[in-house]
Amino acid sequence: xxxxxxxxxxxxxxxxxxxxxxxxxxxxxxxxxxxxxxxxxxxxxxxxxxxxxxxxxxxxxxxxxxxxxxxxxxxxxxxxxxxxxxxxxxxxxxxxxxxxxxxxxxxxxxxxxxxxxxxxxxxxxxxxxxxxxxxxxxxxxxxxxxxxxxxxxxxxxxxxxxxxxxxxxxxxxxxxxxxxxxxxxxxxxxxxxxxxxxxxxxxxxxxxxxxxxxxxxxxxxxxxxxxxxxxxxxxxxxxxxxxxxxxxxxxxxxxxxxxxxxxxxxxxxxxxxxxxxxxxxxxxxxxxxxxx
Amino acid sequence: xxxxxxxxxxxxxxxxxxxxxxxxxxxxxxxxxxxxxxxxxxxxxxxxxxxxxxxxxxxxxxxxxxxxxxxxxxxxxxxxxxxxxxxxxxxxxxxxxxxxxxxxxxx
Numbered sequence: 001x002x003x004x005x006x007x008x009x010x011x012x013x014x015x016x017x018x019x020x021x022x023x024x025x026x027x028x029x030x031x032x033x034x035x036x037x038x039x040x041x042x043x044x045x046x047x048x049x050x051x052x053x054x055x056x057x058x059x060x061x062x063x064x065x066x067x068x069x070x071x072x073x074x075x076x077x078x079x080x081x082x083x084x085x086x087x088x089x090x091x092x093x094x095x096x097x098x099x100x101x102x103x104x105x106x107x108x109x110x111x112x113x114x115x116x117x118x119x120x121x122x123x124x125x126x127x128x129x130x131x132x133x134x135x136x137x138x139x140x141x142x143x144x145x146x147x148x149x150x151x152x153x154x155x156x157x158x159x160x161x162x163x164x165x166x167x168x169x170x171x172x173x174x175x176x177x178x179x180x181x182x183x184x185x186x187x188x189x190x191x192x193x194x195x196x197x198x199x200x201x202x203x204x205x206x207x208x209x210x211x212x213x214x215x216x217x218x219x220x221x222x223x224x225x226x227x228x229x230x231x232x233x234x235x236x237x238x239x240x241x242x243x244x245x246x247x248x249x250x251x252x253x254x255x256x257x258x259x260x261x262x263x264x265x266x267x268x269x270x271x272x273x274x275x276x277x278x279x280x281x282x283x284x285x286x287x288x289x290x291x292x
Numbered sequence: 293x294x295x296x297x298x299x300x301x302x303x304x305x306x307x308x309x310x311x312x313x314x315x316x317x318x319x320x321x322x323x324x325x326x327x328x329x330x331x332x333x334x335x336x337x338x339x340x341x342x343x344x345x346x347x348x349x350x351x352x353x354x355x356x357x358x359x360x361x362x363x364x365x366x367x368x369x370x371x372x373x374x375x376x377x378x379x380x381x382x383x384x385x386x387x388x389x390x391x392x393x394x395x396x397x398x399x
Contacts, residue, residue, distance in 0.1 A: 011318065017398070031327050032313045034372075044293045046345045046376045048319040049327055073320035 018219035072106030084121020091128035109151015302361030310397035
């Protein structure tokens with residue numbers, strides 16, 4: 001893989017290969033194992049050999065990691081029973097072996113064709129993530145594509161210690177079209193891409209503190225961001241959870257009534273909205289730090 | 293869904309390949325994934341297993357698949373395909389990609 005490729009245009013396996021040390025990746029439950037979804041087969045929908053998730057172990061900067069990448073093009077990267085079981089197992093292994101776990105997200109959440117199995121799998125994975133955090137094993141979510149992290153996977157990503165995003169990445173619970181369906185086009189126009197990215201995109205999430213790093217759309221930049229976070233962890237404690245709750249209450253009070261995402265940017269210290277909109281991810285992060 | 297299996301005669305694959313299996317493509321709309329594995333028997337045939345969401349095109353599938361082992365020594369490989377409505381040219385392209393990765397590696 002060449003270093004110039006855009007991360008969001010790569011396939012799941014290419015992304016892993018581009019992030020980790022050369023030839024260090026060993027895939028677990030690879031396609032020849034043919035662990036496919038029994039539900040999709042019953043419904044007459046084509047299955048995939050890996051059920052939309054590539055998992056395995058690798059090295060990053062010489063350090064052992066567990067890594068998973070979702071395949072967004074296969075039913076929107078959605079989590080079914082097999083996909084979810086692979087995810088749960090990987091985080092459980094990370095907790096058991098005390099090896100950091102990196103998840104490259106590209107998913108709209110639970111796969112509706114196997115909804116209950118998917119929901120349970122996400123809950124079990126969250127439990128495994130908290131097990132990692134209790135043991136101070138770093139868990140890092142990478143959100144770098146426009147499919148982003150939504151639904152159960154959006155929630156799951158915020159359970160991880162850290163989130164690395166690019167400006168292409170989006171993070172939320174209900175997707176834009178769902179919000180529009182419920183609230184009306186006037187309240188939220190899902191075809192307004194600027195609005196969608198200004199409410200759920202990487203830049204806004206970084207500004208609000210939901211993303212811990214905002215980097216270029218390339219494997220090198222993402223690898224560097226992960227490497228910096230690998231030694232750290234963000235353990236869950238009662239004071240930390242209470243502080244987070246306070247922060248969110250404050251955010252709701254400040255911005256709950258705002259219809260204009262620019263107002264949120266301004267209130268968070270962005271002075272030149274046009275320049276900030278055009279800035280690349282790291283430029284934006286630098287501007288936000290300097291209070292421009 | 294339509295499922296079928298057919299083996300096509302072919303010269304045997306080289307004794308040494310870069311990988312024991314290779315995957316190309318993804319199961320998305322108008323796309324397919326092709327898994328090529330070595331070590332299937334007999335050594336003089338490419339063993340194909342197709343599962344497609346669009347029934348009724350078996351003749352086109354067999355024509356597209358039969359062409360491949362004429363041009364490449366693919367005997368002793370097992371080709372498994374999950375398809376979601378890919379056009380025949382894409383079938384040929386993915387087969388070649390997977391075969392290329394199998395024999396030469398993913399670089």
